[in-house]
Amino acid sequence: MSRLGHWLHVRLERAFPEQRVFLRSDSETKFIRLKPLTQAVAWTGGAVFVGWAIIATAILLMDSIGSGSLRDQAAREQRLYENRLNTLSQERDARASEARAAHERFNAALAQISAMQSSLLESEDHRKELETGIEVIQATLRRTMKERDAARTEGELAIAAANGEIDGAETTTSADASTTLDFLTTALHSTAAERDTMAAIAAEAKLAADQMALDRRLIEERNDAIFTQLEDAVTVSLTPLDKLFSAAGLPTESILQSVRRGYSGQGGPLTPLKFSTKGEEPDADSLRANGILEKMDRMNLYRIALQKTPFALPVKSAFRYTSGFGPRWGRMHNGTDFAAGYGTPIFATADGVVVHAGWGSGYGQLVKIQHEFGIETRYAHMSKIRVNVGDRVSRGDRIGDMGSSGRSTGTHLHYEVRIGGQPVNPMTYIKAARDVF
Numbered sequence: 190m191s192r193l194g195h196w197l198h199v200r201l202e203r204a205f206p207e208q209r210v211f212l213r214s215d216s217e218t219k220f221i222r223l224k225p226l227t228q229a230v231a232w233t234g235g236a237v238f239v240g241w242a243i244i245a246t247a248i249l250l251m252d253s254i255g256s257g258s259l260r261d262q263a264a265r266e267q268r269l270y271e272n273r274l275n276t277l278s279q280e281r282d283a284r285a286s287e288a289r290a291a292h293e294r295f296n297a298a299l300a301q302i303s304a305m306q307s308s309l310l311e312s313e314d315h316r317k318e319l320e321t322g323i324e325v326i327q328a329t330l331r332r333t334m335k336e337r338d339a340a341r342t343e344g345e346l347a348i349a350a351a352n353g354e355i356d357g358a359e360t361t362t363s364a365d366a367s368t369t370l371d372f373l374t375t376a377l378h379s380t381a382a383e384r385d386t387m388a389a390i391a392a393e394a395k396l397a398a399d400q401m402a403l404d405r406r407l408i409e410e411r412n413d414a415i416f417t418q419l420e421d422a423v424t425v426s427l428t429p430l431d432k433l434f435s436a437a438g439l440p441t442e443s444i445l446q447s448v449r450r451g452y453s454g455q456g457g458p459l460t461p462l463k464f465s466t467k468g469e470e471p472d473a474d475s476l477r478a479n480g481i482l483e484k485m486d487r488m489n490l491y492r493i494a495l496q497k498t499p500f501a502l503p504v505k506s507a508f509r510y511t512s513g514f515g516p517r518w519g520r521m522h523n524g525t526d527f528a529a530g531y532g533t534p535i536f537a538t539a540d541g542v543v544v545h546a547g548w549g550s551g552y553g554q555l556v557k558i559q560h561e562f563g564i565e566t567r568y569a570h571m572s573k574i575r576v577n578v579g580d581r582v583s584r585g586d587r588i589g590d591m592g593s594s595g596r597s598t599g600t601h602l603h604y605e606v607r608i609g610g611q612p613v614n615p616m617t618y619i620k621a622a623r624d625v626f
Contacts, residue, residue: 201225205232267507277623291419295485298415302478305408312401319394326387333380419481445490497561499538500618501584503568503604504591506533511601514614523612524567524605531600533591535568536584538618543580543588552603553595556588565610569603570594 205228210221508529512522541560549555552569556576559565572592582588593600606615 198225201229205229263509266509271507273623292485295419295481298419299478301415302412305412309405309408312405316398316401319398323391323394326391330384330387333384337380420477445487445494494561496540496584497564498618499560499564499566499606499615500621501536501538502619503527503535503538503566504529504533504602505536506530508533514612514616521612524569524603525615526601526603527591528599528601529591531590531592532572533602534587535571535589535591535602537582537586537588538566538584539564540583541566541581543576543578543582546574546576546578546580549595551596553597554589554592555595558582558588563609565607567603567605567607569605570597570601572600 202225205225207225208223208228210223212219212221504527506529508527510525511528512526514525515522537558539558539560541558543556544559544565545555545557547555549569552567554569554571554574556568556571556574557565558568568589570591570593571589572594573590574588575590576582576586576588591600591602597603604615606613606618
C-alpha cells in the first residue's frame with residue numbers, strides 16, 4: 190500500500206505540483222500549502238460541477254424546445270381538425286342541397302310524366318276514333334261502289350231495252366227508261382265525288398295517325414331521358430348511405446325494416462304509381478317510376494335511421510383524443526376519451542331517451558341515453574348534468590358539461606357506445622360518418 194500511495198503521489202505531483210498560497214497582514218505573513226491530492230480533488234469537483242451544469246442546461250433547453258413543438262403541433266392539429274369539420278359541414282350541406290334538388294326534380298318529373306300520360310291517353314282515344322271513322326268510311330265506299338255497279342248494270346239494261354223497243358205505242362216506256370238513265374248517271378257522279386272526298390279524309394286521317402305516332406315516340410324518348418336522370422340522381426344519393434351503415438357494421442336491412450314498422454308522423458312509405466285503371470299490367474315507364482320511388486323510400490328510411498344512430502361527435506368545440514377503445518393499464522377501456530376545457534358543452538349524438546342522469550360510481554356524473562335498434566350511449570365524468578331521466582333528446586341537444594368527476598385523472602369526456610349491452614368502439618361510427626360526409 191505504501192508503494193501504491195507513493196506512486197500515486199508522484200503521479201499527482203507531476204500533474205499538480207505543490208502550491209503555496211501566501212496570506213499577508215500588517216503584522217505577519219502566513220501561507221497555506223496546497224498538496225497535489227488537494228488540488229486533484231478540487232479540480233475533479235470543479236469539472237464535475239461544470240459538466241453537471243452543461244448537461245442540466247441542455248436538458249432544460251431540450252425540454253423547452255420540445256414543449257414548444259408539442260404546443261405548436263397541438264395547435265396545428267386543432268386547426269386542421271377545425272378545417273376538416275368545416276369542410277365536412279360544407280360537404281354535408283351540399284349533399285343535403287343536392288338531395289333536396291333531386292327530390293324537387295323528381296316531383297317535377299312526376300308532374301310532367303302525369304301530364305304526358307294524360308296526353309298519351311287522349312291521343313290513344315283520338316287515334317281509336319279516327320280508326321273507327323276510317324272503317325266507317327271504307328264500309329261506306331264499298332257499299333257505294335256496289336250500288337254504283339248495280340246502277341250501271343241497270344242503266345245498260347235500260348238502254349238495251351230502249352233500243353229494242355221502237356214501236357210508237359211504247360214511247361212512254363222509252364221516256365221512262367231515259368229518265369231512269371239520267372238519274373243513274375247523276376247518282377254515279379255523286380258517288381264518285383263522295384268516294385274522292387272519303388279518300389281525301391282517309392289520307393288526312395293516316396297523316397294524323399302517323400303524326401301522333403311520332404309525337405308518342407318523342408314523348409317516350411323524353412320520358413326515358415327524365416327517368417335516366419332521376420335514376421342517376423337517386424343512385425348517387427343512396428350509395429353513400431349504404432356505405433355509411435355498412436362501414437359501421439350495422440344490420441342495414443333489419444334497421445330499415447324496424448324504421449318502416451315504427452313510422453310516427455315522419456312520412457310514410459311512398460305509394461307505387463298506377464297509370465292504368467283497367468287492371469292491366471304496368472308498362473315499362475310505370476315499372477321504372479316505381480323503382481325510383483322504392484329508392485326514394487329507402488332514402489327516407491335512411492334519413493330517419495340516421496337521426497337515431499350515434500354517427501355524430503359528442504363534442505363540437507376544439508378537443509383532442511387522449512385514450513381510445515381497447516386494453517389500457519391491464520384493463521379494458523370501453524370507450525373513447527375527449528379532452529377539452531372544463532365546462533365544454535357535451536351533446537347527444539343521436540335521438541333517444543335519457544335512462545340515467547346522476548352519479549355512476551367510477552363514471553362520476555353520468556348520463557345514459559337509450560336509442561333505437563338496441564343502441565345505448567354513455568357520457569361520463571361530467572361537471573354538470575343538464576337533463577333528467579325520462580327526457581327525450583334529439584341529436585345535437587346539450588346534455589351536460591365536461592368535467593373530471595369520478596375516477597378521472599383530468600378534465601375529459603369518457604364516451605361509450607353499447608349495442609345490446611356490449612361495448613363497441615365509438616370511433617367505428619365516427620369514422621364511418623367522417624368518410625361518407
